[in-house]
Amino acid sequence: AQKITQTQPGMFVQEKEAVTLDCTYDTSDQSYGLFWYKQPSSGEMIFLIYQGSYDEQNATEGRYSLNFQKARKSANLVISASQLGDSAMYFCAMREGVPGGKLIFGQGTELSVKP
C-alpha cells in the first residue's frame, strides 16, 4: 500500500533562513508523482511543487526546491530565504501515475517563521 510519512509535526525557522521539511514515501509502483502543498490557516491548499518519478532533475519553483532521492524514497521540500508568510501547514502527497489517480497525503508539518 502507498504511504506518505512526515516525521516533523512542527518546525521553527528564522526569517531569511532556509528550512527543509522531510517526506518519505512507500510505493511499489514505478510511475508516480510527488507533490508539496501549503495550507495557511484560511484552509486553501496551495500547490507548491511537483516531481515525477521519472524526472531525473530535482524540481524547483522559485524559492521552493524538492530534494528527490528515489533510492531512499524521500522527497524533502527545501524553502530558501524563509518569509513570515511561509508560516503554514505543509503537506507532502503522492499520486498514482494513472489517470484519475488519487493523492495520498502525509499528516503535515506546521512551519512557523520567526522574525
Place this chain on the structure above:
Amino acid sequence: KAGVTQTPRYLIKTRGQQVTLSCSPISGHRSVSWYQQTPGQGLQFLFEYFSETQRNKGNFPGRFSGRQFSNSRSEMNVSTLELGDSALYLCASSFGGAHEKLFFGSGTQLSVL
C-alpha cells in the same frame, strides 16, 4: 485565469439533513476530485470525475456521492448527515492525465450539529 472555485465557503447543517457542495474547476480542466479533511483522519480521497464519469472512488459510505456536468463543474452530495461528517471538503482540478498537477480550491467548511 480563475482558480478552482468552491461554494459555499461555510455550511451549518443538522444531523439527518443532506447537503450539496459545488466545485468549478480551472477553465480547460476536465478532472475534478474531492477530498475530506478532518483533524483526526487528515486528508482522504473521496472520488474523481472526468468527462462526467467517475473514474476513481475512495473508501467512503454510499451517503457520499458526486456528479460532474458537461461544463466540468462538479457537485458532491452527502445524505443523512452525521456528526462525523463535519470537515473541510476540498476539490481539486486538473487536465486529467496521469502526471498532472492538481490545483485545489479554498474548500467548504461543513459543520454538522
